[in-house]
Amino acid sequence: MKKVSVHCRNVRLSYGRTEVLKDVNLDIEPGEFFALLGPSGSGKSTLLRLIAGFNPHQHGQLLVDGKDVTGLPPWERNIGMVFQNYALWPHMTVWDNVAFGLVERRVEKAALRQRVGAALETVGLSAYGQRRPNQLSGGQQQRVALARTIVIEPQVLLLDEPLSNLDKTLRVQMRQELLALQRRLGITTIFVTHDQEEAMTTADRMAVLDKGVVQQVGTPAALYDHPVNTFVAGFVGTMNLLPGRVRDRRGDALTLDVDGVGDLHIPGAAGVADAPAADALTVSFRPHSLRVDAADAVRDARYVWMPGIVEASEFLGEFTRYRVRVGAHSLAADQPHHAGLSKFPVGGAVSLGLEPSQVRLFAQTG
Numbered sequence: 001m002k003k004v005s006v007h008c009r010n011v012r013l014s015y016g017r018t019e020v021l022k023d024v025n026l027d028i029e030p031g032e033f034f035a036l037l038g039p040s041g042s043g044k045s046t047l048l049r050l051i052a053g054f055n056p057h058q059h060g061q062l063l064v065d066g067k068d069v070t071g072l073p074p075w076e077r078n079i080g081m082v083f084q085n086y087a088l089w090p091h092m093t094v095w096d097n098v099a100f101g102l103v104e105r106r107v108e109k110a111a112l113r114q115r116v117g118a119a120l121e122t123v124g125l126s127a128y129g130q131r132r133p134n135q136l137s138g139g140q141q142q143r144v145a146l147a148r149t150i151v152i153e154p155q156v157l158l159l160d161e162p163l164s165n166l167d168k169t170l171r172v173q174m175r176q177e178l179l180a181l182q183r184r185l186g187i188t189t190i191f192v193t194h195d196q197e198e199a200m201t202t203a204d205r206m207a208v209l210d211k212g213v214v215q216q217v218g219t220p221a222a223l224y225d226h227p228v229n230t231f232v233a234g235f236v237g238t239m240n241l242l243p244g245r246v247r248d249r250r251g252d253a254l255t256l257d258v259d260g261v262g263d264l265h266i267p268g269a270a271g272v273a274d275a276p277a278a279d280a281l282t283v284s285f286r287p288h289s290l291r292v293d294a295a296d297a298v299r300d301a302r303y304v305w306m307p308g309i310v311e312a313s314e315f316l317g318e319f320t321r322y323r324v325r326v327g328a329h330s331l332a333a334d335q336p337h338h339a340g341l342s343k344f345p346v347g348g349a350v351s352l353g354l355e356p357s358q359v360r361l362f363a364q365t366g
C-alpha cells in the first residue's frame with residue numbers, strides 16, 4: 001500500500017463563539033504512527049473528526065498525499081476512523097460488521113469474501129466470524145472495529161481513544177498489537193489519547209494540544225527532554241515545577257527566590273546559561289534529578305540542597321517515588337531501589353539534593 005502524508009494548514013474551528021482549534025499546523029509523514037495528546041477538552045477529537053470530514057470546515061486546508069481534500073465529504077477522503085465506543089452493529093455478526101463497508105461500496109461477492117477473511121485474519125479473529133459483538137470481550141470488539149476499518153483499505157487510519165474502554169492489562173497488550181498491525185500495514189495512523197504513557201510508548205511522533213493550540217510536535221524523547229514550555233513539561237512525564245523570582249544572576253549562576261521555599265542558588269547549570277531573561281522564572285526538574293538523603297547527612301557539594309518532609313512514598317519495584325513537601329510545594333523524587341537501603345518514613349525530615357545540570361528554566365507566561 002502507498003504510504004501517504006497528511007498536512008493541516010492553518011486549521012481553525014469554532015463552535016459559536018468558542019474557538020476550539022486555533023490555527024493548527026501539522027505535517028504528518030507517510031507511514032507515521034502519530035499521536036494527538038492533550039487534556040480533556042483540548043480539541044483532539046474535534047481535530048480528528050475534522051480530518052475525517054465529519055466536522056464542518058471553516059478555515060484552513062487539509063492535504064492528504066499532497067491532494068487538497070478540504071471540503072470533501074468523508075466517503076470521498078479514503079480515510080478510515082475507529083470510534084472510541086467502536087460503534088459496532090449489535091444485531092450483526094462479526095463477519096457482517098466487517099463486510100458492511102464493502103457491501104455499501106458494492107464490492108462483488110468473491111472479492112468481498114476474500115477481503116473480509118483477510119481482515120479478520122489480520123486482527124486474529126478468523127474463528128469469530130459468526131459471533132455477535134455482545135459475545136466478545138472488549139479487546140475482541142476493539143479488533144472487530146479495526147478490521148471493519150482496514151477492510152476498506154483506507155490511506156489514513158484515525159483512532160479516537162482506541163484503548164480507553166479496555167482494562168489496564170489489556171490496554172498495554174493491545175497497544176503493542178495495534179503498533180505491530182500499523183507497522184505491518186504501513187498505514188499512516190493518527191490516534192488521539194489523553195494518556196501520555198500510551199502516546200510515549202507507541203508514537204513515532206506526537207503533538208501536544210492545549211486549548212486548541214498545538215504546543216509542541218516531536219518524538220516522545222524530544223518532548224520529554226526538551227519541552228518548550230511548562231505545559232508540555234508537566235504533561236509529558238512527571239515534572240517538578242517551582243515558580244520564583246530572579247534575585248541575582250552572575251555568569252552561569254543564578255539565585256532565585258522560590259515561592260514558599262526561599263533562596264535557591266543554582267550554580268553552573270546548563271539550563272541557567274540559556275535561561276530566559278525574565279524576572280519571573282519557573283525552575284523545572286524531573287523526579288530522577290533529585291536525591292533523597294537523611295536530614296543530618298553530610299551534604300555533597302555538587303547538589304543544591306533543600307530541606308523537606310516526606311508526605312508519601314510509593315515502592316514501584318525498581319525505584320521508590322517519594323512525595324516531599326518543600327515549603328509550599330510537593331516535589332516528586334525517584335530513588336533507585338537497592339535491597340537493604342533504608343526507606344525514609346512518611347512524616348520524617350529529609351534533605352533533597354538537586355543536580356544543577358538537570359534544571360531547566362522557563363519564563364513565566366500569563
Ligand SMILES: Nc1ncnc2c1ncn2[C@@H]1O[C@H](COP(=O)(O)OP(=O)(O)OP(=O)(O)O)[C@@H](O)[C@H]1O
Binds near residue numbers: 041042
Ligand atoms: N458539537 C459541539 N458543539 C459545541 N461545542 C463542542 C462540540 N464538540 C466539541 N465541543 C467543545 O470543543 C472543545 C473540544 O472538544 P474535543 O471533544 O475536541 O476535546 P478532546 O480534547 O477530544 O477532549 P476529550 O478527551 O474529553 O474527548 C470542548 O470544549 C467541547 O466542549
